Amino acid sequence: MTDHADHPADALETVLAAVPGTLIERLGIEFVEVSAERLVATMPVAGNTQPYGLLHGGASVALAETLGSFGAMLAAGEGRVAVGVDINATHHRAARSGVVTAVATALQTGRTLASYEVVVSDDAGRRVCTARITCLLRDAVPGSSG
Structure with a gap:
């Protein structure tokens, strides 16, 4: 089994391999740091x-879910999958331009559940959104992707 925590480059490679053709690509999410304990993306x-020119709240939630889900996937390890079961978000302020940065920090990674807090900040470092995501960790079903 590959331990992605010991090989950050392997973890990043695993995440990047899953991006093409997904919502992640469409939203322009770019990963900066990837491990089971902490993920950073812009x-x-x-x-x-x-329509009002403000960052869409759903885009912030999709960013948060992306980081939390990938963190949980890395925490689950090979032969296991992470399935999102809950996400909630509080939108604190609007972002109108620039880039937002999300930092996902593991709150708990166990055998069956992984939870992450995700803080999305604007270019000035002001908190735009705080989210929490929980994923179920389970054994992969042979012949399926989840």
Whole structure:
């Protein structure tokens, strides 16, 4: 079994291999740091706004879920999968331009559950959104992707 915690480059490679053709690519999410304990990614505000020109709350939640889900996947390990079971978010302020940065920190990674807090901040370091995601960790079903 590959231990991604000991090989950050392997963890990043695993995450990047899953990105092409997904919502992650469409939102412009770029990973900066990846491990089971902490993930950091950026996302442009442009292209991810609602009609008033503000960062769409759903885009912030998608960013948070992306980081929490990948963290949980890495925590689960080979032969196991992570399935999101809960996410909640509080939107604190608007972002109108630039790039937002999300930092996901593991709250708990156990045998069956992994929970992450995700803080999304604007270019000035002001908190835009705080989210919490919980994923079920289970054995992969042979012949399926989840």
